[in-house]
Amino acid sequence: MSLTKIAVLSNVNMNFVIRLLKKEYEVYESEGYGNELGVLMNPQSSYHGFGPQVTFLLMDLMEVVEHQLVVADGATVAIDRWFTMLESCLKPEGIYYVSDAYLWGPEIPVLSDPGRKQALEAVWQKRLQDLCSHHTNVYILPYRHMVEQMGEENAFSLKTWYLGKILHTNEAQKRLSALICEKVEVQGRTAKKVLLLDLDNTLWGGLAGEADHTPIVLSEDHSGLAYKNLQRVILQMQKQGVILGIVSKNNEEDAMEILRSHPHQVLRPECFAVYRINWQPKHENIVDIAQELNLGLDSFVFWDDNPTERELVSSMLPQVTVPDFPDKPEELAPAMAKIYRKFFEKAAVTKEDLDKTKQYADNARRNQLQARVENFEEYLKQLAIVVTKEDPAANIVRLVQLVNKTNQFNLTTKRFDQAQMQEVLEDQHRKVFLYRVEDCFGDNGIVAAGIVECKEKRGDAGKEAVKEAFIEELVMSCRVMGKNIEYAIVEDMENALQAEGCQLVKACFLPTAKNKPVETLYEKLGYTVIEKRRDGSKIYEIDLAKRPERVYYVTMR
Amino acid sequence: MKERIIALMEEVFQVPEGMVTENTTMDDLEEWDSLAHVMLIGELEEQLGIEIDLDEAAEITTVREILEKAGAI
Numbered sequence: 001m002s003l004t005k006i007a008v009l010s011n012v013n014m015n016f017v018i019r020l021l022k023k024e025y026e027v028y029e030s031e032g033y034g035n036e037l038g039v040l041m042n043p044q045s046s047y048h049g050f051g052p053q054v055t056f057l058l059m060d061l062m063e064v065v066e067h068q069l070v071v072a073d074g075a076t077v078a079i080d081r082w083f084t085m086l087e088s089c090l091k092p093e094g095i096y097y098v099s100d101a102y103l104w105g106p107e108i109p110v111l112s113d114p115g116r117k118q119a120l121e122a123v124w125q126k127r128l129q130d131l132c133s134h135h136t137n138v139y140i141l142p143y144r145h146m147v148e149q150m151g152e153e154n155a156f157s158l159k160t161w162y163l164g165k166i167l168h169t170n171e172a173q174k175r176l177s178a179l180i181c182e183k184v185e186v187q188g189r190t191a192k193k194v195l196l197l198d199l200d201n202t203l204w205g206g207l208a209g210e211a212d213h214t215p216i217v218l219s220e221d222h223s224g225l226a227y228k229n230l231q232r233v234i235l236q237m238q239k240q241g242v243i244l245g246i247v248s249k250n251n252e253e254d255a256m257e258i259l260r261s262h263p264h265q266v267l268r269p270e271c272f273a274v275y276r277i278n279w280q281p282k283h284e285n286i287v288d289i290a291q292e293l294n295l296g297l298d299s300f301v302f303w304d305d306n307p308t309e310r311e312l313v314s315s316m317l318p319q320v321t322v323p324d325f326p327d328k329p330e331e332l333a334p335a336m337a338k339i340y341r342k343f344f345e346k347a348a349v350t351k352e353d354l355d356k357t358k359q360y361a362d363n364a365r366r367n368q369l370q371a372r373v374e375n376f377e378e379y380l381k382q383l384a385i386v387v388t389k390e391d392p393a394a395n396i397v398r399l400v401q402l403v404n405k406t407n408q409f410n411l412t413t414k415r416f417d418q419a420q421m422q423e424v425l426e427d428q429h430r431k432v433f434l435y436r437v438e439d440c441f442g443d444n445g446i447v448a449a450g451i452v453e454c455k456e457k458r459g460d461a462g463k464e465a466v467k468e469a470f471i472e473e474l475v476m477s478c479r480v481m482g483k484n485i486e487y488a489i490v491e492d493m494e495n496a497l498q499a500e501g502c503q504l505v506k507a508c509f510l511p512t513a514k515n516k517p518v519e520t521l522y523e524k525l526g527y528t529v530i531e532k533r534r535d536g537s538k539i540y541e542i543d544l545a546k547r548p549e550r551v552y553y554v555t556m557r
Numbered sequence: 558m559k560e561r562i563i564a565l566m567e568e569v570f571q572v573p574e575g576m577v578t579e580n581t582t583m584d585d586l587e588e589w590d591s592l593a594h595v596m597l598i599g600e601l602e603e604q605l606g607i608e609i610d611l612d613e614a615a616e617i618t619t620v621r622e623i624l625e626k627a628g629a630i
Contacts (some may be wrong), residue, residue: 013592016592159597159598160595160603162611163598163614163615166595169603170599323582
């Protein structure tokens with residue numbers, strides 16, 4: 001989705017930032033500044049008439065607290081009031097960025113207790129974090145980091161403040177505009193998933209395997225430290241959900257020896273979900289990896305110091321992103337940080353993201369097992385799959401993510417935002433099912449969900465009322481597809497409905513460009529098609545008393 | 558210095574080269590509004606190290622005055 005309409009609201013003059021942003025987007029022309037809550041709250045305001053897709057709230061904390069620098073009194077009250085009002089005017093379909101706090105003003109340098117600046121900023125920070133954790137469509141705009149990078153003297157100008165309530169220097173306003181562009185990009189694009197890395201002269205200096213003569217460059221000083229810091233950046237990316245892989249031309253044993261036991265190596269073998277350390281052409285290895293991880297080539301970024309390898313990969317596999325490689329060691333870590341922000345950064349990180357490497361590494365091993373075990377049933381038994389029911393209300397963020405991000409195994413492709421999902425959870429006539437899947441290789445996390453609507457259908461004269469249910473949503477992550485887990489899940493949902501006196505279940509399949517894999521799911525489960533429409537959609541029903549036996553190897557908990 | 562100041566003004570106002578001359582005034586140029594004026598004062602300071610006093614900055618309406626304050630003519 002490409003985002004084109006944005007709004008920048010502030011309590012200081014942001015017109016120059018808006019002017020800069022107009023080169024890229026349609027930007028809301030605010031009427032002055034300082035009425036940011038007013039325009040949000042008033043449904044008749046020009047802001048709502050404009051209808052921005054992303055709204056940035058760039059707030060100067062000093063103006064919010066109106067120079068009251070006592071934490072306990074005025075300041076906290078003012079901050080609380082601001083957030084309470086903001087929260088009341090958030091719309092579920094909007095995307096909001098709120099700046100974090102940097103308290104700046106002429107009196108700050110003479111505060112006898114400098115801790116108070118931090119304490120005031122912390123009040124804002126706490127409220128902001130709370131707001132973000134309750135609303136999946138609210139994000140933090142890292143304004144504070146920008147000021148820290150520039151330094152107060154370069155970021156703020158009293159002169160332009162006095163001239164026109166413009167708080168920031170021109171340079172700071174240009175950076176603010178760039179920061180806003182970056183966030184709009186992040187919202188509009190699909191993040192990459194896998195970073196494939198070369199080893200020699202990429203993760204360390206020099207060549208592995210010639211260690212006796214030329215030890216590799218990786219240490220605590222000079223360019224050795226530059227490589228170590230690069231690895232630190234990559235490790236942090238891995239912890240935030242980027243899947244790492246190695247595609248390198250080396251002798252595997254030489255390379256693994258360094259990965260395992262070099263004292264300055266930050267990235268150990270377990271950090272990588274997959275590796276191809278061999279002498280095959282790299283593009284062939286990458287195609288191989290894509291199959292093993294069950295991901296499209298457009299999910300990959302490939303990084304290599306050798307321009308020939310980069311050129312070959314980008315010409316053979318144009319879907320793979322191949323960023324440039326810096327000339328100087330001191331540019332390595334910043335270049336990688338830039339790659340992260342440009343290609344991998346996600347608007348929101350969930351717990352599932354944090355465990356991704358393990359899940360994909362486990363999956364790669366599962367696929368290897370599948371290749372070894374001849375018989376599919378045997379393979380499923382060996383997996384020892386366990387499906388556990390999870391509380392939907394306690395996992396609403398994951399539930400919303402699952403329902404909105406799943407394209408393949410999605411029977412109706414009905415999307416719910418957080419607010420709508422909250423309503424579904426509170427609806428007495430609907431039941432929400434959420435499942436975690438584990439197997440002998442590890443925990444896949446929460447990967448499947450279903451929403452069922454229950455109806456009481458009045459019987460015809462003389463007959464009893466019939467309780468029936470309709471499966472309006474059924475999704476499962478493609479990570480766990482192809483193991484008949486869906487049979488166990490649908491059966492579990494049916495059992496729960498039957499226990500409540502339901503006799504008939506209806507369901508439907510609505511075709512999209514992506515959900516072909518589940519086109520005949522309900523047929524396989526023994527449902528009968530009762531209506532077929534021209535657009536390919538189908539309505540089904542099943543009598544719960546007459547269900548066929550379904551073959552799966554899953555333990556339900 | 559005169560040329561650099563004029564070039565900077567054209568950049569801030571986002572007008573084609575040659576639009577700003579020694580004789581240009583705020584009334585001549587639609588792009589030279591009050592916001593652009595503050596930006597210009599900021600850019601003169603940040604880019605060229607030319608500091609114009611606050612009160613004078615608010616009063617200036619012509620290119621000639623800017624050049625005078627900057628000591629460029």
